[in-house]
């Protein structure tokens with residue numbers, strides 16, 4: 001999945017219009033995007049834009065998507081990294097990878113660095129004794145403190161577990177803006193379905209509101225999956241359009257997948 005995200009981000013530009021719901025989050029991030037495009041405007045006012053933003057909330061809710069939309073809107077570079085890439089057996093390897101990450105970002109500035117699974121490197125340093133991880137985290141703190149607004153680099157972290165992160169990471173001047181991104185409500189689910197149904201042949205009998213009501217508790221990633229599964233069912237049956245029956249089958253399949261996953265976990 002990480003490889004897919006990396007490649008996906010290289011191939012396809014994402015814009016705020018591709019992210020459904022999350023209106024307040026988008027408003028916040030539009031300001032960051034404006035800063036990347038017009039830093040002088042903020043300079044004149046003596047306003048500092050946050051260096052680091054931490055997204056938190058359940059998986060599959062569009063954290064990566066909205067971060068890459070900032071780069072799409074501003075034409076800034078986008079570097080995707082996952083915290084787990086920095087976790088190594090040998091002391092110093094993770095820290096040196098962090099250093100290279102920031103060097104690369106500064107070279108292609110303006111640039112958005114997105115670090116998914118922040119908890120892999122950012123858990124509280126007192127929580128266990130792991131000197132490799134501590135060094136990696138220390139290096140990340142050094143890098144965050146070391147660049148300034150003239151570097152035009154914005155770092156966005158994402159985690160499912162904000163409470164596990166080391167306080168030093170969340171301090172002012174570091175990841176000091178925390179944005180919760182939760183599972184979508186019924187209206188947002190409808191909007192997400194519509195985004196994913198763009199350019200797909202849809203039978204007139206399909207009631208998107210109804211699908212949104214039936215998918216309570218699902219994330220944007222689940223909804224994208226349902227639309228894709230429904231399209232595959234339609235191809236399998238040689239249909240010209242995706243109909244209500246294909247959606248019912250797709251929902252059943254995704255719900256069954258969720259049940260299996262829970263069974264494995266519990």
Ligand code: ATP
Nearest residue numbers: 018019020059060061062063064065192220221224
């Ligand atoms: P994780 O915590 O697992 O990294 P995430 O929050 O970063 O997940 P994304 O990778 O951004 O989630 O979302 C996965 C996919 O789900 C997206 O590529 C997109 O297809 C779909 N998706 C999720 N949220 C939305 C949304 N708000 N609007 C449109 N599509 C969405």
